[in-house]
Amino acid sequence: MELPVFYAKELQAAQSQYTMDEPTSKYCVQVLRKTIGDHVLLTDGNGSKYEAEIIDDHRKRCVLNILNVTTVPPSHPQLTIAIAFTKNASRIEWFLEKAVEIGVQNIIPLITHRTEKEKLKVERLESILVSAMLQSQQSFITKLAPATTFNELVQSCTISQKFIAHCLPESKQFLLHVVKPAEDAIILIGPEGDFTPQEIELALQQQFTPVSLGNTRLRTETAGVVAATLLAAKNVE
Structure with missing residues (x-):
């Protein structure tokens, strides 16, 4: 049976023990009913996985002995999606979850002329990235960049x-x-209402290649998931 995986952001390779925070302890001990002697996995989100044994199953501060550490190399190529966040938070949260599961390593909130939402609840979004990482059993957390203006991104990429x-x-x-396998890639996904003609022209001047995601018109979050799927599919061995 697969071991449950928990996020341990502050865990260091040299540590011999680790104490879970209260919410994680409660989930491990009360929900999963893990007890002394049971093994679990921890990940720091930076490529390291730790097998650990529970030595104190306190529901507020579960303590574990670190048994061994496995290091996973970073994924290659790196896939980045720069996307205009929608006003409907649940739709963009759905996109984040699916993008992580598909294997996107970097997400950039894109501020365009028609962007509906510029102020983000970063803590909430990062918790979704963590949950999706654990659910898909990955060792690297997808990076959420600070919100960036369209002009700044296309001119500096x-x-x-x-x-x-x-x-x-x-x-x-x-x-x-048109996407080449084994090469880093970025795709820009616009807001509801699309990019302005001026934004598209600027991107083309900066050597962005215009692409289609299919024959139908897609919502922003759907376009993000389709783009992620197509980019990842090109790199499936």
Whole structure:
């Protein structure tokens, strides 16, 4: 049976013991009914997984002995989605969860001319990233960048593969047909109402490739998930 995985952000490789915080302890001891002698896994979200044994099953401060550490190399290539967050928080939270499960390593909240939501509840969003990491049994937490303006991002981006998905009736190629495997990639996903023509023109001037995500018009969060799926599919071995 697979061992349950818990997030231990502050855990260091040299530690021989670790004490869970109260919410994690309660979940481990009261919900999962783990007791002294049971084994669990911990991850710091930076590539290290720790197998540990419970030595004190207190529901407020569960203490574990660290038995061994396994280090996982970072995923390659690095996939980044820069997306205009929607006004409806539940929709963008759904996108974050699915993007992590698919394997996106970096998410950038994008402030465009038509962006509906610029102020973010970062703590809430980061908790979703942690939950999705644990659920999908990954060892690296997806990074949520500070909100960035469209102009700033497109003019400073140095990632080798750069794409912009937009809805204007211009010449575009299907993303799956143009993305190269084993190379870092970023894609820009616009708000409801799409990027402005001026924003699209600026991106093209900065060598972003215009792409299509299919034959239907997608909501912002759906477009983000489709883009993540297509980018990840190109790198499946």
